[in-house]
Amino acid sequence: ETGVTQSPTHLIKTRGQQVTLRCSSQSGHNTVSWYQQALGQGPQFIFQYYREEENGRGNFPPRFSGLQFPNYSSELNVNALELDDSALYLCASTSGGSSYEQYFGPGTRLTVT
Amino acid sequence: AQSVAQPEDQVNVAEGNPLTVKCTYSVSGNPYLFWYVQYPNRGLQFLLKYITGDNLVKGSYGFEAEFNKSQTSFHLKKPSALVSDSALYFCAVGGFSGGYNKLIFGAGTRLAVHP
Numbered sequence: 001e002t003g004v005t006q007s008p009t010h011l012i013k014t015r016g017q018q019v020t021l022r023c024s025s026q027s028g029h030n031t032v033s034w035y036q037q038a039l040g041q042g043p044q045f046i047f048q049y050y051r052e053e054e055n056g057r058g059n060f061p062p063r064f065s066g067l068q069f070p071n072y073s074s075e076l077n078v079n080a081l082e083l084d085d086s087a088l089y090l091c092a093s094t095s096g097g098s099s100y101e102q103y104f105g106p107g108t109r110l111t112v113t
Numbered sequence: 114a115q116s117v118a119q120p121e122d123q124v125n126v127a128e129g130n131p132l133t134v135k136c137t138y139s140v141s142g143n144p145y146l147f148w149y150v151q152y153p154n155r156g157l158q159f160l161l162k163y164i165t166g167d168n169l170v171k172g173s174y175g176f177e178a179e180f181n182k183s184q185t186s187f188h189l190k191k192p193s194a195l196v197s198d199s200a201l202y203f204c205a206v207g208g209f210s211g212g213y214n215k216l217i218f219g220a221g222t223r224l225a226v227h228p
Contacts, residue, residue, distance in 0.1 A: 042218030104156040
């Protein structure tokens with residue numbers, strides 16, 4: 001098991017609502033990335049935070065936003081939920097400045113009805 | 114566009130036989146290559162990586178992978194499969210030009226090891 005934790009484990013929301021997912025990075029890691037894994041697909045990069053600043057973004061609309069806190073934990077916020085947002089959301093941490101292995105948390109399963 | 118291909122949706126192997134899970138990539142520059150494994154209702158677990166050096170890299174649980182630059186491939190291998198190896202395997206690339214620290218994943222290959 002990695003030292004990356006995510007909460008909640010599961011979440012059910014209604015279309016149009018807003019959701020916040022949380023991630024605590026592994027000790028010593030200052031970079032957090034978020035990925036969306038739809039059913040039957042590989043994870044897709046949403047964005048990355050490095051020292052509290054967004055450090056890159058994938059092909060996701062602005063209603064996907066994030067924060068990173070001074071302790072390097074992070075939040076993913078999704079506004080105006082759509083049915084297609086139903087997925088497993090994975091958080092990964094790594095030490096900054098390189099592209100070595102990222103350590104993933106167990107994920108949050110979001111269901112939008 | 115950067116991409117990773119895992120051409121097999123599923124690989125079936127008898128326990129004790131060697132296994133290979135295929136991966137090819139198309140990215141600019143000299144990427145870093147990774148294999149991750151995912152068990153049901155779990156996050157991704159890191160297996161191994163290639164950054165530079167020897168083309169054959171060894172990782173966790175007896176897995177190894179061979180980097181082939183000319184074929185842009187990074188196939189995952191194990192000499193003797195176990196039933197407990199049954200899981201979903203993902204190939205990923207990172208460190209490519211303009212990619213900062215993000216990973217691009219393949220669609221995954223389900224490995225089924227039969228007793």
